Amino acid sequence: MTDPLGTDPAALAGAALLGLARPAHVPPSSRYAGVPTAERVDGEGRTLTYFRRRRVPPPEALGTTGYVRVQEGDRVDRLAADVFGDPTLFWRLADANAAIDPADLVAEPGRVLRVADPEGFGAGGGARG
Numbered sequence: 718m719t720d721p722l723g724t725d726p727a728a729l730a731g732a733a734l735l736g737l738a739r740p741a742h743v744p745p746s747s748r749y750a751g752v753p754t755a756e757r758v759d760g761e762g763r764t765l766t767y768f769r770r771r772r773v774p775p776p777e778a779l780g781t782t783g784y785v786r787v788q789e790g791d792r793v794d795r796l797a798a799d800v801f802g803d804p805t806l807f808w809r810l811a812d813a814n815a816a817i818d819p820a821d822l823v824a825e826p827g828r829v830l831r832v833a834d835p836e837g838f839g840a841g842g843g844a845r846g
Contacts, residue, residue: 748808779833
């Protein structure tokens with residue numbers, strides 16, 4: 718039987734134990750800001766709050782603000798720190814370049830990555846060349 722919410726009970730339990738599913742603790746810069754939550758009761762009667770799936774926008778819906786060339790030894794968190802001033806914004810690089818695994822973005826030195834604002838924001842920011 719398929720779970721209509723697309724949830725994995727083990728993942729939900731892990732998120733609840735780590736306290737990750739509390740929307741009040743989600744910073745505005747998080748990729749989960751604005752993502753609705755839902756609740757599920759586990760086998761032990763505990764109510765687990767979790768995030769529903771985040772809709773990832775198509776890259777073409779994002780405003781391009783620049784480009785960045787991957788250097789040998791780059792890490793996606795360090796690129797995000799260089800470009801956005803915050804290493805936790807690596808997800809913006811992943812969204813702008815349709816990457817499922819953010820590590821794939823830096824696997825090939827010389828690759829040029831698109832830098833974009835998140836959906837719903839105008840152009841701005843910068844990028845290293």
